[in-house]
Amino acid sequence: MRFLNALRSGNGTGPRFALLVALVVAAGATTLDVVLSSFHNIRSDSSEEPLKGAFGCMLAAGIDPSSADADNINAITSRMKLFDQCIGAQPTSYEGVIGTLVLFAVAAAIYWLLPVWRNRPHRLVPVEAVDADGALRAELAALCERAMIRSRVRFRVDPRRMTAGACVFGRAGSYTVSLHAGLLARRGVDPEGFRAVVLHELAHLHQRDVDYAYAGTALWRAFVLGALVPQFALVAYLVVLVLTGTESPFWNGGKLFFAQIVFGLFLAALVHLARADLLRRRELQADLQAVTWGAHPAGWYQPERPGRVPSRLRRATALLRTHPDWAERRLALADPERSARITMVEMFLTGASAALLAGLAAAVQAVPYGTSIWITVVLAAAVPCSVLGLRVVRSRRSRHGRAESGAFVGLWFGLGLMTGDYVVSNLHRSDWLLPEPLYLLAFLFIAAVPVVWWSQSLNLALGLPTRGRRWTAAAVCVLTTVVLLWDGLQWWRLGGERIALGAGDVNAALETYYKQVVPGDWSPFSFDLRVLSVGMAMLTPLFNEALTIGAAALLWLTPLVLMLTQRVRAGVRLRRTLLWGVAGGLLSWGALAVALAALHAHGPVGRPERAGPFFLVSTWWTIVVAVAAPAVTAAVVAAVSRRHWMPRALIAGQVAQLMAYAAAFLFYSADGCLGPLNNATHTCGWNASNGTEHARRVIVLTLADTVLAVACAALVGAAAAWAVRTVRGRPTDVPAWPAPSLSALRRPALLGTGLLLALSVPALLLTGVTSPRVTVSADEFMQSRAQPQRQQPVRSPEQRARMRSWQAWAWMYHGGNERSQRIRHALERLTRLLGDGQQQGAQPDWDAYRRICAAVDSTVADAGQYFPVPLADLQKEWASALSTMRQGTRRCVTVTGTPAAGQDSTQARNATALALSVQQIVTGAVDWQKASVHIRDVAGGGELPSP
Structure with missing residues (x-):
C-alpha cells in the first residue's frame, strides 16, 4: 500500500521511477540476452549447437554476418513466412528474463541492506548524545508535526561531517535523518537555516522520495553489477579471442567490438540519466515543499562551493549530476511551475526505453510480434499522454496558462526513439553506418505527430460543456494517439527500416x-x-x-x-x-x-x-x-x-x-x-x-x-x-x-x-x-521481383570454408534434410511401381502412376518453395535438379490423366510418353542425389537429423 501511495505522489518522481524501472528491465534483459547469445555464438567454432537456434534459421535463410545489411534483408524477405515459421519453431529461451529477475532480486537485497550499512553504530550517534537539555529533540518533534510525518523517524548525528547539511535514508516504514555536525553548529547562529534544512529532509519523507532514491540507487548498482560488468567482460573476452588468433566468420572486424562497447555505454548512460533526473527532481520538489511549510527562502541563497571542475564543464554535465546546484534551486523556488514542466531528458529517455522494449519484445519468442509491439506502443504512449495531458489540464485551469503544443516534447521523444533504435540495431547489423541515414529522421515524425495531436485535441476536449463528454472525448483521443504511434512504428518495421538499410x-x-x-x-x-x-x-x-x-x-x-x-x-x-x-x-x-x-x-x-x-x-x-x-x-x-x-x-x-x-x-x-x-x-x-x-x-x-x-x-x-x-x-x-x-x-x-x-x-x-x-x-x-546480385565479403579461405559449412549445415537442419527425405520416399514409391510393372509385363497402371507422379511433383514443389541453398553454386545445382524432376512429373500427370482406353495406338503413344517422362524424372533424381551429396559434404558429411 505504501508503494502504491508513493507511485500516486503528485510531485512527478513516481512516473520517473516507473521510467527508471522500465529502462532497467529493458536494458537488463536486452544486455543479458545479447551476452548469453554471444557466448553461444562464440562456442560455435567447436560445436554446431548454436546453429540449431535462431542463428541457424538466419544462416539457413541466407544471412551472412559479414555481408551487407541490404543483402541480408532481401534474403529474409524473399521467404518471410518460412523464416517466421523457423524462428517460431525454436525453443523459447528465458535466460534474459530469468537474468533480469535475478537482477531485481539483487536490487531488492541492496535496497534492504544499504540503510543497515549506513546506520552503523560506530558511524552515527543518537541525537540524545548531543542534546543534554532536550531542546533539539523538542524542535525536531515540532518540525515533524508540521510536516505531518506519520512514519517512524530516527534522528542521528554524524560527528565526522562538518558541513551544514543533512541526509535521510532508510526503507519503507523505517527512516533515519542524519544531521551533520556542522548543521548543529549552524542552529545556534542561523536557526531559520537549520529549520529549512530539516524541513527539506522531512519533505523527502513526506513525498516518499527516500523510497525512490534508495530503490533507484539499488537498481543502478544491481544493473552495473549484473548487466554492465558481464557486457564489458564479453567485450574483453572477444578481444582476447582475436588477439590469440581465433578465426571465425562470425567476427566482422572492429564492428563487433565497437557495437558491443557503444551498446553497453548507451545503456549505462540511459539508466544513469534516468536516475539522475529522478534524484534532481526530488530535490527541487522537496525545496518547494519545505518553503510551503514555512522554511525561509533565504536559506537557499548559498554560494557555489569551489571545485576542480570548470564552470563550463559543470554546466555541460548538469544532466549527469544527481543534485541540482543552488542557482537551479533558486530558479525553481522563484517559478514553481518550472519544476512541473516536462523535461526534454524525460521524453528522450521515454523514447529510448521504448526502442529498447521493442528490441526486447522482438527477442522474446514466447510473445507474438503483434502482441509485443502493442505492449511497447502502449507503454511508450503512456508517458507523453499522462505527463503532457496533466500539463494541458493545468494550463487550461490557470488563468494565465499557455497553450501546450507538444511539438518540442514530441521531437525529443522521437529523438529518443531514433537513438535507441539505431544503437540497438547496430548489434544485429553488419554495416558501420546506415546506407540511407536520413530516413532515421522519420522517428521525429513518428513520435511528434501523435504527441502534438494528443495535446491539441485534448485542449479541444476540455472545452466540451459536460464532464461526461470530456471524459469520452479524452478516451477517444487516447486510443487514436496509441493507434497513431503504432502506425508509425509499423511503417518503420515494414518499410522505413528496409529503405534506410538500402534494401528498398x-x-x-x-x-x-x-x-x-x-x-x-x-x-x-x-x-x-x-x-x-x-x-x-x-x-x-x-x-x-x-x-x-x-x-x-x-x-x-x-x-x-x-x-x-x-x-x-x-x-x-x-x-x-x-x-x-x-x-x-x-x-x-x-x-x-x-x-x-x-x-x-x-x-x-x-x-x-x-x-x-x-x-x-x-x-x-x-x-x-x-x-x-x-x-x-x-x-x-x-x-x-x-x-x-x-x-x-x-x-x-x-x-x-x-x-x-x-x-x-x-x-x-x-x-x-x-x-x-x-x-x-x-x-x-x-x-x-x-x-x-x-x-x-x-x-x-x-x-x-x-x-x-x-x-x-x-x-x-x-x-x-x-x-x-x-x-x-x-x-x-x-x-x-x-x-x-x-x-x-x-x-x-x-x-x-x-x-x-x-x-x-x-x-x-x-x-x-x-x-x-x-x-x-x-x-x-x-x-x-528480380533478386539483386549479392556482394561476397572479403574473407580468408578458412573463414569462407567455415561459413559455407555453417550455412549448409543450418539449411539442412532447419528443413532441407526433411524435404530431401520426402523426395527420397516419393521416388522410392515410383521405383517400386516401375519394378512391379516390369515384372508383370502388362499395361501400365495409369491411376497408380498418376497418384505417385502427383505425389513426387508435390514434394519437389515444396522443396522448391523452401529457402534457396545459401551457397550460389550449390543452389544452381539443386534448383536445376528440381526443375528437371518437375518437368517430368508434370508430363507424367498429364499423360496419365486421360488415357484413351480401348485404343491401342493411343495407349502405345501414351506409354511411350510415360516412359519418357519417367526417364526425365530419373535424370532429375540422379542430379538431385548428386546435389544432396555435395550439400552434405560441405555441411560436414553424413546424414543430418531434423529438428
Missing part, C-alpha cells in the same frame, strides 16, 4: 518488377519509373491496414466534432480553415491539369500504347497530386495558425483531399473531351465507370496515407513558421487560452451538423469504395 530498391529490382507486370515501352518514362519505385515503397506498407484507415479518419473527424461542439467559439476559427481547404482543393485541380497536360504532350499518340506504361504513370502522378496538394495545404495552415494548428491543418487537408478525389473522377470520366488534358482516348463522352475505377485505384493507396502525410506536413509548416518568427525576433510562444465568455455566440447546430455530414459521409463512402482491395503478400511480391 536494390539494383532497381522494383523497376524491373514493374516492367515485368506492365509490359511496354518504358524508355520515355525512366524518370517517372524511378519516382514511382521510391514512392510506392513509401506508400504501400500501411495502405490496407484497417487500423490505419480508422485512425486516419479519427485524426481529422475527432477535432472537427470537438470544434463543432465547443461551449463557445473560444478562438476556434473553423470558417477560415474550410476556406484554406477549398483553396487546397483548387490547387489539386490545377496540379492534376498540369500533370495531365505534360503527360499528354510527351506521351504516345496511339491508343494501344497509352494502355501500358503511360496509363500507369498517369495514375501515379494522380496519386502524387492527391497526396501533395493536401500536404501543402496543411503546411500553410499550420504556418499561419498560432493555436489548434494541427487539428486545423488536418481538417483543411481533408477538404483538399476530397476535392482531389473529385478531380480524379471528373478528369478521367470526361477523358476525350478535355483537349490537351486527354489521357487514354480522343473520343468525347462521359464514362463514369472509367472515372470510378481510376479514382478507386488512387483512393486505395492514398486514403489513409494522405492523412498521415498531412499531419507530418503540418509539423513541418509549424516548425518553419517558428523558425521565421525566431529569426525575425517575434514571440514564438503559443498565446494563452482565451477565457470562455458567457456572452459569446454559440455556433448554430444546424450549420455544424450539415458541415459534419458534408465531410464525414463522403469519407465513409470512399472507405467503402476501397473495400475490394487486391493485396499481394510479402512473400509473393519479393519472390516475383
Whole structure:
C-alpha cells in the first residue's frame, strides 16, 4: 500500500521511477540476452549447437554476418513466412528474463541492506548524545508535526561531517535523518537555516522520495553489477579471442567490438540519466515543499562551493549530476511551475526505453510480434499522454496558462526513439553506418505527430460543456494517439527500416518488377519509373491496414466534432480553415491539369500504347497530386495558425483531399473531351465507370496515407513558421487560452451538423469504395521481383570454408534434410511401381502412376518453395535438379490423366510418353542425389537429423 501511495505522489518522481524501472528491465534483459547469445555464438567454432537456434534459421535463410545489411534483408524477405515459421519453431529461451529477475532480486537485497550499512553504530550517534537539555529533540518533534510525518523517524548525528547539511535514508516504514555536525553548529547562529534544512529532509519523507532514491540507487548498482560488468567482460573476452588468433566468420572486424562497447555505454548512460533526473527532481520538489511549510527562502541563497571542475564543464554535465546546484534551486523556488514542466531528458529517455522494449519484445519468442509491439506502443504512449495531458489540464485551469503544443516534447521523444533504435540495431547489423541515414529522421515524425495531436485535441476536449463528454472525448483521443504511434512504428518495421538499410530498391529490382507486370515501352518514362519505385515503397506498407484507415479518419473527424461542439467559439476559427481547404482543393485541380497536360504532350499518340506504361504513370502522378496538394495545404495552415494548428491543418487537408478525389473522377470520366488534358482516348463522352475505377485505384493507396502525410506536413509548416518568427525576433510562444465568455455566440447546430455530414459521409463512402482491395503478400511480391546480385565479403579461405559449412549445415537442419527425405520416399514409391510393372509385363497402371507422379511433383514443389541453398553454386545445382524432376512429373500427370482406353495406338503413344517422362524424372533424381551429396559434404558429411 505504501508503494502504491508513493507511485500516486503528485510531485512527478513516481512516473520517473516507473521510467527508471522500465529502462532497467529493458536494458537488463536486452544486455543479458545479447551476452548469453554471444557466448553461444562464440562456442560455435567447436560445436554446431548454436546453429540449431535462431542463428541457424538466419544462416539457413541466407544471412551472412559479414555481408551487407541490404543483402541480408532481401534474403529474409524473399521467404518471410518460412523464416517466421523457423524462428517460431525454436525453443523459447528465458535466460534474459530469468537474468533480469535475478537482477531485481539483487536490487531488492541492496535496497534492504544499504540503510543497515549506513546506520552503523560506530558511524552515527543518537541525537540524545548531543542534546543534554532536550531542546533539539523538542524542535525536531515540532518540525515533524508540521510536516505531518506519520512514519517512524530516527534522528542521528554524524560527528565526522562538518558541513551544514543533512541526509535521510532508510526503507519503507523505517527512516533515519542524519544531521551533520556542522548543521548543529549552524542552529545556534542561523536557526531559520537549520529549520529549512530539516524541513527539506522531512519533505523527502513526506513525498516518499527516500523510497525512490534508495530503490533507484539499488537498481543502478544491481544493473552495473549484473548487466554492465558481464557486457564489458564479453567485450574483453572477444578481444582476447582475436588477439590469440581465433578465426571465425562470425567476427566482422572492429564492428563487433565497437557495437558491443557503444551498446553497453548507451545503456549505462540511459539508466544513469534516468536516475539522475529522478534524484534532481526530488530535490527541487522537496525545496518547494519545505518553503510551503514555512522554511525561509533565504536559506537557499548559498554560494557555489569551489571545485576542480570548470564552470563550463559543470554546466555541460548538469544532466549527469544527481543534485541540482543552488542557482537551479533558486530558479525553481522563484517559478514553481518550472519544476512541473516536462523535461526534454524525460521524453528522450521515454523514447529510448521504448526502442529498447521493442528490441526486447522482438527477442522474446514466447510473445507474438503483434502482441509485443502493442505492449511497447502502449507503454511508450503512456508517458507523453499522462505527463503532457496533466500539463494541458493545468494550463487550461490557470488563468494565465499557455497553450501546450507538444511539438518540442514530441521531437525529443522521437529523438529518443531514433537513438535507441539505431544503437540497438547496430548489434544485429553488419554495416558501420546506415546506407540511407536520413530516413532515421522519420522517428521525429513518428513520435511528434501523435504527441502534438494528443495535446491539441485534448485542449479541444476540455472545452466540451459536460464532464461526461470530456471524459469520452479524452478516451477517444487516447486510443487514436496509441493507434497513431503504432502506425508509425509499423511503417518503420515494414518499410522505413528496409529503405534506410538500402534494401528498398536494390539494383532497381522494383523497376524491373514493374516492367515485368506492365509490359511496354518504358524508355520515355525512366524518370517517372524511378519516382514511382521510391514512392510506392513509401506508400504501400500501411495502405490496407484497417487500423490505419480508422485512425486516419479519427485524426481529422475527432477535432472537427470537438470544434463543432465547443461551449463557445473560444478562438476556434473553423470558417477560415474550410476556406484554406477549398483553396487546397483548387490547387489539386490545377496540379492534376498540369500533370495531365505534360503527360499528354510527351506521351504516345496511339491508343494501344497509352494502355501500358503511360496509363500507369498517369495514375501515379494522380496519386502524387492527391497526396501533395493536401500536404501543402496543411503546411500553410499550420504556418499561419498560432493555436489548434494541427487539428486545423488536418481538417483543411481533408477538404483538399476530397476535392482531389473529385478531380480524379471528373478528369478521367470526361477523358476525350478535355483537349490537351486527354489521357487514354480522343473520343468525347462521359464514362463514369472509367472515372470510378481510376479514382478507386488512387483512393486505395492514398486514403489513409494522405492523412498521415498531412499531419507530418503540418509539423513541418509549424516548425518553419517558428523558425521565421525566431529569426525575425517575434514571440514564438503559443498565446494563452482565451477565457470562455458567457456572452459569446454559440455556433448554430444546424450549420455544424450539415458541415459534419458534408465531410464525414463522403469519407465513409470512399472507405467503402476501397473495400475490394487486391493485396499481394510479402512473400509473393519479393519472390516475383528480380533478386539483386549479392556482394561476397572479403574473407580468408578458412573463414569462407567455415561459413559455407555453417550455412549448409543450418539449411539442412532447419528443413532441407526433411524435404530431401520426402523426395527420397516419393521416388522410392515410383521405383517400386516401375519394378512391379516390369515384372508383370502388362499395361501400365495409369491411376497408380498418376497418384505417385502427383505425389513426387508435390514434394519437389515444396522443396522448391523452401529457402534457396545459401551457397550460389550449390543452389544452381539443386534448383536445376528440381526443375528437371518437375518437368517430368508434370508430363507424367498429364499423360496419365486421360488415357484413351480401348485404343491401342493411343495407349502405345501414351506409354511411350510415360516412359519418357519417367526417364526425365530419373535424370532429375540422379542430379538431385548428386546435389544432396555435395550439400552434405560441405555441411560436414553424413546424414543430418531434423529438428
